[in-house]
Amino acid sequence: MLATLALFFQILLPATFASNVEISDDFTKEEKAFVERIRARAWDLILQESVERCTLRRRNKWLYSQVVLDLYLGFNNDGSFFSRNMSALRDASNKGTFPDMLIQGYYAKDYTWALGDLNLVQTFSTGPKGKFVIQLNRYHLDEGDVLGWASVVGHEMLHNMGHLHPRLEDDANAYNNDLEINAYQSCIKSEGSAPTNHFALTYRCGGRTR
Numbered sequence: 001m002l003a004t005l006a007l008f009f010q011i012l013l014p015a016t017f018a019s020n021v022e023i024s025d026d027f028t029k030e031e032k033a034f035v036e037r038i039r040a041r042a043w044d045l046i047l048q049e050s051v052e053r054c055t056l057r058r059r060n061k062w063l064y065s066q067v068v069l070d071l072y073l074g075f076n077n078d079g080s081f082f083s084r085n086m087s088a089l090r091d092a093s094n095k096g097t098f099p100d101m102l103i104q105g106y107y108a109k110d111y112t113w114a115l116g117d118l119n120l121v122q123t124f125s126t127g128p129k130g131k132f133v134i135q136l137n138r139y140h141l142d143e144g145d146v147l148g149w150a151s152v153v154g155h156e157m158l159h160n161m162g163h164l165h166p167r168l169e170d171d172a173n174a175y176n177n178d179l180e181i182n183a184y185q186s187c188i189k190s191e192g193s194a195p196t197n198h199f200a201l202t203y204r205c206g207g208r209t210r
């Protein structure tokens, strides 16, 4: 009986994740409920192999794959750093050791939709260490749908794992051209089927940059 139950739950819950999620009180009660839907949708998608494949397939399109220098370790613009991130997280998810996540809210009437500090989660050495911490701009919450925001969460999670991009105000051309981090985001948004056109992201990240 127990074995049957265990099997049942294993089928029901193929991804264990098993980490603690905190959505801060910076959000109103209604916003919190929306953010939880975003979080759940993001976690449906972030580790799907189709999303990773979609991102890597677009390698000939993206120009930048930058990571903070002390994480660089010889990886290049070939998606290998990203792939290490994904396989480490997938592994952790299967073992139930997926890093915790804190989602905070802030309010700013500017173009940024979200922020994510760099290098909070290490996916090298013995497995993922650290905690995801991302901030969502409440000012823009009304403008996005759950799936679009889920893709933003994925983007910020890559920042947390050390990925960079030029700032919009520093280099709009580079920002708007394809970046690995944005490829991942648009592949989440298309649920793993490669977007056919240019990214055309309306989303603007104010996250940490080079």
Ligand SMILES: [Zn+2]
Pocket (backbone or CB within 6 Å): 155, 159, 165, 205, 206, 207, 208
């Ligand atoms: Zn960003």
